[in-house]
Amino acid sequence: xxxxxxxxxxxxxxxxxxxxxxxxxxxxxxxxxxxxxxxxxxxxxxxxxxxxxxxxxxxxxxxxxxxxxxxxxxxxxxxxxxxxxxxxxxxxxxxxxxxxxxxxxxxxxxxxxxxxxxxxxxxxxxxxxxxxxxxxxxxxxxxxxxxxxxxxxxxxxxxxxxxxxxxxxxxxxxxxxxxxxxxxxxxxxxxxxxxxxxxxxxxxxxxxxxxxxxxxxxxxxxxxxxxxxxxxxxxxxxxxxxxxxxxxxxxxxxxxxxxxxxxxx
Amino acid sequence: xxxxxxxxxxxxxxxxxxxxxxxxxxxxxxxxxxxxxxxxxxxxxxxxxxxxxxxxxxxxxxxxxxxxxxxxxxxxxxxxxxxxxxxxxxxxxxxxxxxxxxxxxxxxxxxxxxxxxxxxxxxxxxxxxxxxxxxxxxxxxxxxxxxxxxxxxxxxxxxxxxxxxxxxxxxxxxxxxxxxxxxxxxxxxxxxxxxxxxxxxxxxxxxxxxxxxxxxxxxxxxxxxxxxxxxxxxxxxxxxxxxxxxxxxxxxxxxxxxxxxxxxxxxxxxxxxxxxxxxxxxxxxxxxxxxxxxxxxxxxxxxxxxxxxxxxxxxxxxxxxxxxxxxxx
Numbered sequence: 001x002x003x004x005x006x007x008x009x010x011x012x013x014x015x016x017x018x019x020x021x022x023x024x025x026x027x028x029x030x031x032x033x034x035x036x037x038x039x040x041x042x043x044x045x046x047x048x049x050x051x052x053x054x055x056x057x058x059x060x061x062x063x064x065x066x067x068x069x070x071x072x073x074x075x076x077x078x079x080x081x082x083x084x085x086x087x088x089x090x091x092x093x094x095x096x097x098x099x100x101x102x103x104x105x106x107x108x109x110x111x112x113x114x115x116x117x118x119x120x121x122x123x124x125x126x127x128x129x130x131x132x133x134x135x136x137x138x139x140x141x142x143x144x145x146x147x148x149x150x151x152x153x154x155x156x157x158x159x160x161x162x163x164x165x166x167x168x169x170x171x172x173x174x175x176x177x178x179x180x181x182x183x184x185x186x187x188x189x190x191x192x193x194x195x196x197x198x199x200x201x202x203x204x205x206x207x208x209x210x211x212x213x214x215x216x217x218x219x220x221x222x223x224x225x226x227x228x229x230x231x232x233x234x235x236x237x238x239x240x241x242x243x244x245x246x247x248x249x250x251x252x253x254x255x256x257x258x259x260x261x262x263x264x265x
Numbered sequence: 266x267x268x269x270x271x272x273x274x275x276x277x278x279x280x281x282x283x284x285x286x287x288x289x290x291x292x293x294x295x296x297x298x299x300x301x302x303x304x305x306x307x308x309x310x311x312x313x314x315x316x317x318x319x320x321x322x323x324x325x326x327x328x329x330x331x332x333x334x335x336x337x338x339x340x341x342x343x344x345x346x347x348x349x350x351x352x353x354x355x356x357x358x359x360x361x362x363x364x365x366x367x368x369x370x371x372x373x374x375x376x377x378x379x380x381x382x383x384x385x386x387x388x389x390x391x392x393x394x395x396x397x398x399x400x401x402x403x404x405x406x407x408x409x410x411x412x413x414x415x416x417x418x419x420x421x422x423x424x425x426x427x428x429x430x431x432x433x434x435x436x437x438x439x440x441x442x443x444x445x446x447x448x449x450x451x452x453x454x455x456x457x458x459x460x461x462x463x464x465x466x467x468x469x470x471x472x473x474x475x476x477x478x479x480x481x482x483x484x485x486x487x488x489x490x491x492x493x494x495x496x497x498x499x500x501x502x503x504x505x506x507x508x509x510x511x512x513x514x515x516x517x518x519x520x521x522x523x524x525x526x527x528x529x530x531x532x533x534x535x536x537x538x539x540x541x542x543x544x545x546x547x548x549x550x551x552x553x554x555x556x557x558x559x560x561x562x563x564x565x566x567x568x569x570x571x572x573x574x575x576x577x578x579x580x581x582x583x584x585x586x587x588x589x590x591x592x593x594x
Binding site: 053056057058077079080082084086089090091093094095096097098100101102104105106108109111113114117139140141144157161 | 294297298299300413414416417419420422423424425426427428429430431432470474478480483484535536
C-alpha cells in the first residue's frame with residue numbers, strides 16, 4: 001500500500017520531546033507515506049497527542065528531526081498542504097463566533113493578508129460544511145452547537161484549507177455516535193481521494209474500516225507499528241514489532257478518561 | 266440651547282470622543298476574545314510613565330505616552346508568550362511599576378498634580394485642533410487595521426494552535442494587537458483618561474456580545490455602542506456640570522445594564538431553540554419492530570442531536586437512550 005520509494009509525507013527521525021523537564025517522547029522513528037491512513041493509539045499519557053503536536057510544529061523537539069513533505073520543519077512553508085484538527089479547541093470561548101467565521105479561518109493558509117475572500121474561498125468553506133453535514137448552520141453561533149457538532153466544525157475548518165495531509169487529535173473524544181460516524185465517513189472519502197491521514201484515537205470505533213496501519217505508543221515510545229489485525233497478537237513477538245507491548249492489555253479497551261496526572265493535552 | 270454643541274471646543278471634543286468610541290472597542294474585541302480584558306488597564310498604567318517623561322523632558326506627552334505604551338504592550342505580550350505560568354504576576358509588576366514610576370517622575374519634574382490629572386482623568390474640553398487631528402489619524406489607523414486584518418487577527422485570537430499550524434505568524438499578530446491596543450489607549454487618554462481607558466475597550470464589547478452570534482457583528486456593534494456612549498457622554502457633560510470622561514464610561518455601563526436583561530432572555534431563547542432548528546420537519550420512517558431494537562446510526566429512525574446526546578424520532582415523539590430504556594424527550 002505504501003511504496004518504499006515514495007518520499008514520506010511525515011518523517012520523524014529519532015524524535016524526542018521534553019516538557020517541563022520531563023521526557024514525554026523518546027526515540028520516535030515514524031515515516032508516513034503518501035496516501036497512508038495511520039491511527040496512533042495508546043493509553044492516556046502515552047504521548048500520542050504530544051507526537052502529533054510535535055509533528056505539526058506546535059511543540060519543539062528536544063532532539064531528532066521532523067520533516068513534512070520532504071522539508072525540515074524549520075524550513076517548511078507549504079502550510080496549505082497541512083491540515084491540523086486539534087483535540088480541544090478554544091473556538092467557543094470569549095467573543096461569539098459563527099460556524100462560517102470559524103470555518104473560514106481554515107482558508108488563511110491560502111489567503112494573503114489585506115485580500116478579500118475570493119469565490120474559491122467561499123466555495124471551499126461551503127463545500128467543507130456540506131461534507132460534515134453542517135451546511136445549514138453557517139450563521140449559527142458555535143457555542144450553541146453540541147460537542148459533536150463543534151468537533152465537526154473543527155473538521156470543516158481544516159477541510160476548507162484543502163490539505164494533502166490531515167493530522168487529527170482524537171476527533172471522537174466526547175463526540176456522539178452520529179458525529180463520530182460523520183467524521184469517519186468524511187475521512188474515508190478523503191482517504192479514497194488519496195489524502196494522507198494521521199489520526200490519534202482512543203479506540204478505533206467507527207474508524208476501524210479505514211485504518212490500515214496502527215502505531216501504538218507506550219510511555220513515550222512506539223511499541224507496535226503494523227496492521228490493526230495483528231495488534232491483538234503483537235505481544236507474542238511473532239510479528240517482530242511489538243516486543244514492548246503486553247499481550248493482555250489491549251489499548252482499545254482503555255476507558256476514555258481525561259484529566260489524569262501526566263495527561264498530554 | 267444647541268449653541269453649546271456647535272462651539273469650537275465642543276466640536277473638537279465630540280470629534281475626539283467619537284474617534285475614541287470607534288477605535289477602542291475595535292481592538293477591545295480582540296482583547297476580550299483573548300481574555301486580556303484588563304490589558305488596556307495595564308497599558309494605561311504604563312502610559313503614565315510616558316506622560317511623565319514627556320512633561321519632564323518638555324516633549325509632547327502624547328508622543329512619549331504612545332512610545333512608552335507600545336514598549337510596555339510589546340513586553341507584556343512577550344512575557345505572556347514566554348513564561349505562561351507566572352504571566353499575570355509579571356504583568357502586575359509592569360503595571361504598577363509604570364504607574365508608580367510615572368507619579369514619581371511627575372513629582373520630580375515639579376509639574377504638579379493638575380497636569381497629570383488631565384491625563385489620568387481626561388481633559389476633553391481643553392484639547393487643541395492638533396490633538397483632534399492626531400486622534401483622528403491614530404483612530405483611523407487602528408480601525409483600518411482591525412477591519413482589514415480581521416480574518417488573521419480573528420484566527421490568532423480564536424485558536425492560536427490552529428493559526429500556527431496554518432502558517433500564520435502568530436507572534437507578529439499578537440504583538441500587533443498589543444500595539445494597536447497601546448495606540449488606542451493613547452487616543453483615549455485625552456477622552457476618558459488613562460485610569461478609565463480599559464472601560465471603553467471592554468464595556469461596549471460586553472454589551473454587543475449579548476446580542477450577536479458572530480465575531481464580526483460583535484465588533485461592528487461594539488463600535489456603534491462605543492460611538493453612542495462617547496457622543497452621548499460628551500453631550501451630557503456639556504449641559505450638566507459633570508466631567509466628560511467619567512460620564513462616557515457611565516453611559517457605556519448604563520447601556521450594558523439596560524440591555525443585560527434583554528440579552529439574557531435572548532440568549533436563553535436562542536440556546537433553547539437550537540436543538541429544534543432542523544433543516545426540515547423530520548419525518549417518521551417506517552421501521553420494523555416496535556420498541557424492540559436498539560437505536561443507533563442507520564437504525565431507520567431519524568436522529569436528532571439534543572444537547573449532549575442523540576434523540577431518535579419514534580412514533581412522533583423523541584427517544585433518548587437512558588440506561589436500559591428510552592426516555593421520551
